[in-house]
Amino acid sequence: MPTQHSRIRTFEEYTDAYKRSVENPEQFWADVAEPFTWRRKWDTVVKADLVGGHNEWFSGAKLNITENCLDRHLATRGNKLALIWEPNDPKTRQIRYTYRELHQEVCRFANVLHNNGVEKGDRVCIYMPMIPQLAIAVLACARIGAVHSVVFAGFSATAIADRVNDAQATTVLTSDGLNRGARQIPVKRVVDEALETCPSVRRVIVVEHLGWPVHMEEGRDVWYHEEALEAEKSCPAEEMDAEDMLFILYTSGSTGKPKGVVHTQAGYMVWADYTFRNVFQVQENDIYWCTADIGWVTGHSYLLYGPLLSGASTLMFEGVPTYPSAGRFWEVIDKHGVNIFYTAPTAIRSLMATPLDNVLSYSLDSLRILGTVGEPINVEAWDWYHTHVGKERCPIVDTWWQTETGGIMISALGSISPLKPAHAGQPLPGVQPVLLTQEGKEIEGNEEEGYLAIKYPWPGMIRTTYGDHERCRQTYFGAYPGYYFTGDGARRDKDGLYRIIGRVDDVINVSGHRFGTAEIENAINENAYVVESAVVGYPHDVKGQGIYAFVICGEPVKPNQLSHVEASIIETVVAEIGKIAKPDKIQIVSGLPKTRSGKIMRRILRKVAEGEISNLGDTTTLLDPGIVEEIIAGKK
CATH class of the missing domain: 3.30.300.30 (ANL, C-terminal domain)
Structure with a gap:
């Protein structure tokens, strides 16, 4: 378990940690990384290149991220809840896994992958609903060193094919169908259509969820439950290099094909854990709920990897906020005693438009921390969330980050940091933000605005865009060499708090x-x-x-x-x-x-x-x- 210093407990500790992270980043991150399970320690903490975009963390280290998510907790937290699955229909039975049970299921799935020819370095496309097997499949890929590429189960067949072909995936993991609110969607049928133009795929493993009959192509498609009958419940974790690929996550480009953002093993692990435990101020017995789909980076970092690395209990929700009523979020919070709730401003605004009784009918007294992600939250939504959900006692962490940053970059830390509606707040330790003029000159002082850039690497940052590093360099490091350019504009207020004011191309000059x-x-x-x-x-x-x-x-x-x-x-x-x-x-x-x-x-x-x-x-x-x-x- 990471030592006490990786959890900041007061604003004075934050100030000290931030100072150390800027003055001596190598020592700071070596201290943070020390308590994880390593097969071999690193030779170099960081190799920085903010011109060519060739940045490395913990070079020479050997590890497996799932040993840090699961195995290292077994002695002290084996019987602790790791994953709670809340189904789409409240009448359907919830499913709970302890750390020991989750470890066994991940090993079983990993062995099914092995038995079906998946090897270290293979790319595996996962197109599944928000069911436990999605989380288990992601971890199973990481267990054996396969690179997971999760595609949100709602994208079209064309979008799947584009991503499968770009990554040259050899295997697709999917299900028969999915529930989303009042709708049911034939997921396998979409995959079949996509794979008509995907020659790299050799195997499709199908999880039974709705019990629907589906087309199974001879020699290519197998049922997971049949394969799992012969699979062992133990599977040694593959030794990975710190800079081996962990996952590819595709983001839509404004033009051309999707960008495959690549994150690697060690830096992402350290960043996901450090940001999760500090932003949300997680306590040992907390029930934590991030409403994001695992198909997005928020689901990767703050539903799955961050919570499990920290030994937390994480809740996974199959449904939507308005089914079977607009009180569903609040019902789930009361049902499970959720202490930390992390959702999107879009969801909050959609619920604001429904009768207030939908939220006032629930006590929500278990809540301690609220969070938002995906876009800056507007003041009206912040006030509604603070008043009616947080009962004016829960701090709101308005987190700013991107798929490419791997984890949260600017945010309040629970209740220990200054809070200001519609302001993300202060940078996390290790994050060195600057405001730039259009010409690339740094803007000093407060009460200023400019283009938001980062002037020093951090562990969770993008390593490349899959198969096309030049695209990565041009997009993130080309505009202002020596900086990671976020593409966002920001304002720094009189207290040094950052407010994101939209994409640079969303700035209007009137x-x-x-x-x-x-x-x-x-x-x-x-x-x-x-x-x-x-x-x-x-x-x-x-x-x-x-x-x-x-x-x-x-x-x-x-x-x-x-x-x-x-x-x-x-x-x-x-x-x-x-x-x-x-x-x-x-x-x-x-x-x-x-x-x-x-x-x-x-x-x-x-x-x-x-x-x-x-x-x-x-x-x-x-x-x-x-x-x-x-x-x-x-x-x-």
Whole structure:
């Protein structure tokens, strides 16, 4: 178990840890890494290259991450709950695994992989619902040294094929079907369609979940439950090099094929553990719940690896926040006595639009820490979350990070750090953020804003984009050599707290005044009519750029109410920011184009606003592709 120093307990300890991490990062991270289980210690803590993007951590070390997630806990936590599975339907039986039981299931799955020809270094694509076997499969790949590539079970067959072919995956792990709210989806059928164009795949292992009959291709497809009958419950962990690949996770690029973000073994392990235990201030008997799907990096780092590395009890949820009612999140929290709850602002805003009784019907008195992830949380949603979910006693950690950073970079640490609504807060130890001008000059002092970059490596950072390091270098290290460029704009307030103000390409320049889209959206969302909004810039003859707002209202707006609602929204923005920020165009919509992780695809909205609807790019990976046509029709 990592020593006491890896858990910061007071703000003074944070200040000291941060100072040490900047002044002597090699010694700092050597101390943090020391208590893990290593087959061989490292030769060098860090090899830094923020120009070419060739960064390494703990070079020469040998380990297996699953020995640190599972084996090292068996002596002291063998009978402690490791994983709690809460099903889609509250009438279905929950499943619980102790650390000992989870260890056995991971070993069994690892042996099934071995028996089906999966070897160290092979890429394995996992396209499964949020069932326990998904978590077990991920760990089983890591156990034998195979590289897991989890694809969210909702992506199209085309999206799966793109990812399988890019990684040259040899094996696909899937299920017969999945539950999502009131819907059931034939997952295996989607995989079959994808694999028509994936010659690298030799084996498909299918987990039975819904009991549906599915097509099983002779010589390629096998049932997991049949294979598991012959598999042993013990499996030695493969020895891995610190910089061997652990997983590939694909992120959508604005153009071209998806980017396969590569994370490696040792640095990711140390970072996931360190950030998890400190941001959430985890205590030994806590029940922790991250609502993210394992198909996203949040699920990797803060549902699975971070909690298990720290010896915590982590909850995994199959369902959606509104099924069978909009009180489901709160019901689960009370049912399991959840102490730490980590979710997305998108989910919070969707629940805000439902009757307040849905949350007030539950006590939620077990909660101690709340968290948000995925995008900056607007002030209105922060207030609602703080008041009605946290009962004004739970700190909210508004975490900023990216798939490419591996884990949380800027955040309050539980209740020990300063909290300010809509502000991520201060950098974690080891994270050295800077604000840059457009030309790449560092901006000193507080009450400043600029382009957010990081000027020193951290253990969890991206190593490459799979099969194309030049793409990695250009995307993250090319714009400002010597820095990792986040692509985000940020503001540093008078106290040194950071507020993320949106992607750099989401900064609108109106008559020489720069506004982050998030800033204007926060103002619009303060309006009583508004549930959610998305703002983009579009060419304006006088101002250079005008502000186009796509707005979702809580109640349908009748044609005779339209001008009144628009005037009310403009009035709110003027009151919040000033006349210079008032939207030039407001379009009331029923929904926004979002990825399945809840990210608004502003590039699509930007093209709609600019009238360039003939080249919208791939919309198949959106949660609801039909919403784009509706928005285009509404604009016309």
